[in-house]
Amino acid sequence: MQKRESGVRFMGMVIRSRISVLLFSMFSAFASLYVAGRLWQDAENRVYLAKELDRITGQGKSVLSVADSWKIIECREQQKILSGLEMELAAARQEGFVSKLLSETDKSPKRRSLVVIGILTGFGRKSNRDAIRKAWMGTGTTLKKMEDQKGIVIRFVIGRSSNRGDSLDRGIDNENALANDIFILDNHVEAPEELPNKTKLFFAQAAEHWDARYYAKVNDDVYVNIDAFADTLAAQVDKPRLYIGCMRSGEVFSEKGKRWYEPDWWKFGDGKTYFRHASGEMFVITKALAKFISINKSLLRTYAHDDISVGSWFIGLDVKHVDEKKFCCSSSWSTGALCSGV
Ligand SMILES: *[C@@H]1O[C@H](CO)[C@@H](O)[C@H](O)[C@H]1NC(C)=O
Numbered sequence: 001m002q003k004r005e006s007g008v009r010f011m012g013m014v015i016r017s018r019i020s021v022l023l024f025s026m027f028s029a030f031a032s033l034y035v036a037g038r039l040w041q042d043a044e045n046r047v048y049l050a051k052e053l054d055r056i057t058g059q060g061k062s063v064l065s066v067a068d069s070w071k072i073i074e075c076r077e078q079q080k081i082l083s084g085l086e087m088e089l090a091a092a093r094q095e096g097f098v099s100k101l102l103s104e105t106d107k108s109p110k111r112r113s114l115v116v117i118g119i120l121t122g123f124g125r126k127s128n129r130d131a132i133r134k135a136w137m138g139t140g141t142t143l144k145k146m147e148d149q150k151g152i153v154i155r156f157v158i159g160r161s162s163n164r165g166d167s168l169d170r171g172i173d174n175e176n177a178l179a180n181d182i183f184i185l186d187n188h189v190e191a192p193e194e195l196p197n198k199t200k201l202f203f204a205q206a207a208e209h210w211d212a213r214y215y216a217k218v219n220d221d222v223y224v225n226i227d228a229f230a231d232t233l234a235a236q237v238d239k240p241r242l243y244i245g246c247m248r249s250g251e252v253f254s255e256k257g258k259r260w261y262e263p264d265w266w267k268f269g270d271g272k273t274y275f276r277h278a279s280g281e282m283f284v285i286t287k288a289l290a291k292f293i294s295i296n297k298s299l300l301r302t303y304a305h306d307d308i309s310v311g312s313w314f315i316g317l318d319v320k321h322v323d324e325k326k327f328c329c330s331s332s333w334s335t336g337a338l339c340s341g342v
């Protein structure tokens with residue numbers, strides 16, 4: 001009996017304390033909304049007052065009018081209130097009293113990946129994909145671990161068949177159901193001449209899909225020393241607009257019918273060589289550049305090759321070209337190359 005009574009009492013306390021926790025968190029949520037609103041309002045006031053202050057002091061007035069002095073005092077007061085509110089909000093955050101909605105607007109809810117690597121592949125190249133899975137990409141838990149622990153996301157990238165839903169598309173869907181390592185570009189139709197468009201779409205969609213410091217494009221016949229590759233990227237200076245690769249120029253083909261014929265050959269200086277650009281086998285851009293592609297994709301024109309196209313977008317921007325010889329996949333492993341063509 002005694003035991004039961006104390007049990008009931010205990011239950012009552014638990015319920016009561018649950019209710020008070022509930023009330024308290026509701027109160028906290030409203031409080032934080034209020035604080036956020038105030039912060040915004042105060043920030044606006046502060047901008048106005050700071051401008052006023054600048055105007056007054058910038059004019060070199062040695063004597064301030066009473067009204068001006070009041071404004072300055074008011075401004076200092078506002079600043080004090082603002083920093084007080086900021087501290088309150090920070091404290092509330094730390095104690096977990098800020099509603100989920102508010103904390104979700106925080107800049108980095110998830111940890112940012114180091115790099116997203118897209119291996120551009122095509123139909124009928126399953127043997128290449130399997131070779132890459134075995135050699136350096138990994139599968140299943142290895143792939144997942146690479147993602148969660150090292151921040152390296154690796155996916156094959158492919159579009160859709162021109163006969164949407166045919167056996168080619170189904171083949172890719174089945175392969176992906178097993179391996180779970182294919183990034184399907186749903187609004188891209190696979191065709192060899194569409195590779196530049198595909199590269200553009202990959203960067204645009206990857207930037208929207210994953211938050212990473214770098215985005216890399218790799219061909220599906222390239223072997224990558226993945227650990228050394230990640231180390232090289234992690235060691236780069238953290239600049240917003242980097243374009244890293246094996247920089248070269250390459251021949252412009254102006255004769256119609258040749259394999260790499262460039263219809264716009266006359267645009268390229270002497271019509272014999274391109275401007276400097278990263279070789280298409282493997283190159284890397286930073287998040288800001290991938291975002292730039294994503295936002296401006298409808299304006300960015302493509303040329304006959306994907307690497308020339310990417311190079312042309314960046315040659316007119318404030319971008320740092322990093323000539324990284326280790327990304328030259330035709331040189332041998334012994335010279336420190338991080339990749340090798342097959
Ligand atoms: C690439 O995309 C553009 C714009 O969507 C389109 O006009 C063009 O035909 C596509 N293909 C090639 C080879 O440029």
Ligand SMILES: *[C@@H]1O[C@H](CO)[C@@H](O)[C@H](O)[C@H]1NC(C)=O
Binds near residue numbers: 291292293295296299
């Ligand atoms: C291109 O992208 C940048 C963001 O990198 C954006 O600020 C700019 O407005 C875009 N330009 C156009 C014409 O959409």
